[in-house]
Amino acid sequence: MALSKIIGHDKTIARLKSLLAAERVPPALLFAGPEGVGKFFTAKEFARALACLHKPPEEPVSEESLFSTPAAPPPLPSTLYPLPSDDACGRCASCLQIDSGAHPDVRIIDTVFQAALLDEEESRNLKVDTIREVCRYANQTPLLSARKVFIIRDAEAMMPQAQNALLKTLEEPPPGTVLILTVSRKNALLSTIVSRCYTLDFTSLPRPALERLLEAQGLALTEAEALSSLSQGSLKKAADLLKLSSRFKGAVHDKMGAFKIASALPKDSHRARHEVATLLDLLLAGARDRWALADA
Secondary structure, three states: OOHHHOOOOHHHHHHHHHHHHOOOOOOEEEEEOOOOOOHHHHHHHHHHHHHOOOOOOOOOOOOHHHHOOOOOOOOOOOOOOOOOOOOOOOOOHHHHHHHHOOOOOEEEEOHHHHHHHHOOOOOOOEOHHHHHHHHHHHOOOOOOOOOEEEEEOOHHHEOHHHHHHHHHHHHOOOOOEEEEEEEOOHHHOOHHHHHOOEEEEOOOOOHHHHHHHHHHOOOOHHHHHHHHHHOOOOHHHHHHHHHHHHHOOOOOOOOOHHHHHHHHOOOOHHHHHHHHHHHHHHHHHHHHHHHHHHHO
16 A cells, blocks of 8 residues: 555645655644544555655575675666655565564554553553653664654543653654654644644545445445445444444344343443444434435
């Protein structure tokens, strides 16, 4: 995958590619917009482009080659590993390591990372100890690429102490370090953090783009069209709608359906409210379809 393959955010991608081409990437960027529209996916592809080596992976040296005259390697086509570039090549050691999640200079900071770092159960918030560790990593020398890139996913999950801990690194960013924060609610961040970031605002995905993404995941055209009309331009909401519709299929018309639905809701109140709101959207859409058929 590459930045150029992302659909639905043409203007935002063009801005990111221009930053790469001009080699004027800010040390801190804020990707803000509705949930599930591709902020994190774009951040990951941008990180890939930032860390790209633009050269093929080095072959291991064999014992025979140590005692022989190396042949001159054939010249690479200029279109294969362009330098400078406004996108990732997808073939170098850096790009391949990002694909496998093993890149030493690209770290994704979220609650899963935090649970592994602090050796504890996953929680909903990012703690100050996690952000302090990120700041410590940021001051280390890159191991593979020219830059270190940190993606703080759902940055609104940072507790106030954690946000304050990040401020010093934003004020005095270490050389060669880029921080990318993705956020669905910009007002959940301290104004001092927002003011120190180069902000790119993501909008909801256009319906044609969302339909293409849903079809690429194997959905029939009619199903993709129905989901895109309900999901308000969010791929995540479309996935939630699809999951709920299959999970509660038939329960609505069952005499015990309400009890079955209630018992299947998550124990966490926040997630339960989210599922109930999504289920109401499905029920309202179904009612609208039946009224439309009755009028016809």
